[in-house]
Amino acid sequence: MKNTSNYGVLMINLGTPDAPNAPEVRRYLREFLSDPRVVDLNPLLWKPILNLIILTIRPPKVAKIYQQVWMDEGSPLLVLSNRLKDNVKNALSHKHGKDIPVELAMTYGNPSIESAADKLREQGVQNIVVIPMYPQFSASTTAAAYDRLMKSLKKCPHWPALQLMHDYADHSLYIKALANSIRAQWDKQGERRHLVLSYHGIPKRYVTNGDPYARRCETTSRLVAETLELSDQEWTHVYQSRFGREEWLQPYADATLRALPSMGIKKINVISPAFSIDCIETLEEVTLELGDEFKANGGVAFDYIPALNDTPDHVALYIDLIEQNTKQWN
Ligand SMILES: C=CC1=C(C)c2cc3[nH]c(cc4nc(cc5[nH]c(cc1n2)c(C)c5CCC(=O)O)C(CCC(=O)O)=C4C)c(C)c3C=C
Numbered sequence: 646m647k648n649t650s651n652y653g654v655l656m657i658n659l660g661t662p663d664a665p666n667a668p669e670v671r672r673y674l675r676e677f678l679s680d681p682r683v684v685d686l687n688p689l690l691w692k693p694i695l696n697l698i699i700l701t702i703r704p705p706k707v708a709k710i711y712q713q714v715w716m717d718e719g720s721p722l723l724v725l726s727n728r729l730k731d732n733v734k735n736a737l738s739h740k741h742g743k744d745i746p747v748e749l750a751m752t753y754g755n756p757s758i759e760s761a762a763d764k765l766r767e768q769g770v771q772n773i774v775v776i777p778m779y780p781q782f783s784a785s786t787t788a789a790a791y792d793r794l795m796k797s798l799k800k801c802p803h804w805p806a807l808q809l810m811h812d813y814a815d816h817s818l819y820i821k822a823l824a825n826s827i828r829a830q831w832d833k834q835g836e837r838r839h840l841v842l843s844y845h846g847i848p849k850r851y852v853t854n855g856d857p858y859a860r861r862c863e864t865t866s867r868l869v870a871e872t873l874e875l876s877d878q879e880w881t882h883v884y885q886s887r888f889g890r891e892e893w894l895q896p897y898a899d900a901t902l903r904a905l906p907s908m909g910i911k912k913i914n915v916i917s918p919a920f921s922i923d924c925i926e927t928l929e930e931v932t933l934e935l936g937d938e939f940k941a942n943g944g945v946a947f948d949y950i951p952a953l954n955d956t957p958d959h960v961a962l963y964i965d966l967i968e969q970n971t972k973q974w975n
């Protein structure tokens with residue numbers, strides 16, 4: 646197929662270490678946790694804590710966790726993001742009968758936003774639709790990706806036209822895709838179970854200061870529950886991945902899962918809708934850590950429902966997001 650497309654697609658995810666060892670994890674965490682969108686503390690206070698404590702203690706511990714989930718081709722976040730990108734590119738190009746450039750970038754680490762933007766430029770792309778792979782907008786993720794994109798274009802003499810997608814927390818195809826994967830899990834296990842929707846947390850202060858993330862997560866949970874016709878007693882909304890000492894969004898996933906069995910809820914399914922792609926936070930923290938805590942406190946059945954990853958429903962959603970955001974270039 647020849648490239649006659651008048652636009653290209655840039656999909657952006659968070660980023661992940663290049664290898665599951667302490668030096669690479671340290672390099673990744675240094676870049677990620679130095680971004681003021683992620684940790685907004687005064688640098689005079691934060692930099693010594695980051696350099697002397699966090700980047701000393703955390704990398705060897707976290708590297709071991711990456712080793713547990715690492716795939717033959719690399720980090721799950723990168724491998725599975727690439728598979729989704731390839732499927733989106735194939736489906737989009739097939740639909741339009743021409744090659745449509747689609748590139749994947751990571752806000753932190755590789756492939757960098759700069760290198761992906763260069764690749765699009767090399768393919769003659771003048772118009773770029775940018776799709777951050779975060780269903781629920783947060784300044785700590787989506788805006789951070791856009792900061793990096795703007796920085797990468799600083800030296801660019803001929804700016805492309807940009808269409809910046811905001812989020813898709815309430816998109817009908819997203820809700821349908823989540824509902825379908827929950828139903829598929831229920832069919833597989835032969836029973837419906839209490840559904841825990843567990844989102845990556847952020848400091849509560851960010852939301853108090855105006856970040857819409859919590860509201861967007863609540864919207865997703867409500868729409869999934871409505872689609873599956875769940876009563877209020879049949880689902881629970883929680884936040885995981887707490888980092889540091891200050892208060893993060895509540896209810897916390899770990900405390901909630903410890904308490905559920907004593908409330909008579911001993912069999913659960915957990916889905917993590919804020920993660921478009923499975924990664925260390927879902928494959929280890931949810932599946933292993935939270936699963937163990939639930940069972941240690943009287944839970945008898947715990948099954949994680951995978952992220953949408955490279956499934957056909959997810960591809961259909963991304964195609965729709967791209968189509969909605971490129972109407973002006975068709
Ligand atoms: C320190 C503050 C953090 C904020 C705020 C935060 C927001 C946030 N993150 C994601 C998605 C992912 N986070 C991942 C890993 C991860 N996140 C933090 C910290 C914050 N995240 C850390 C320190 C780490 C690294 C692991 C660790 O040391 O515990 C990942 C997975 C990356 C991977 O390689 O697998 C994702 C994805 C969202 C959606 C979000 C806010 C909405």
Ligand SMILES: [Fe+2]
Binds near residue numbers: 845886
């Ligand atoms: Fe995170």
Ligand SMILES: [Fe+2]
Binds near residue numbers: 926930
């Ligand atoms: Fe974590």
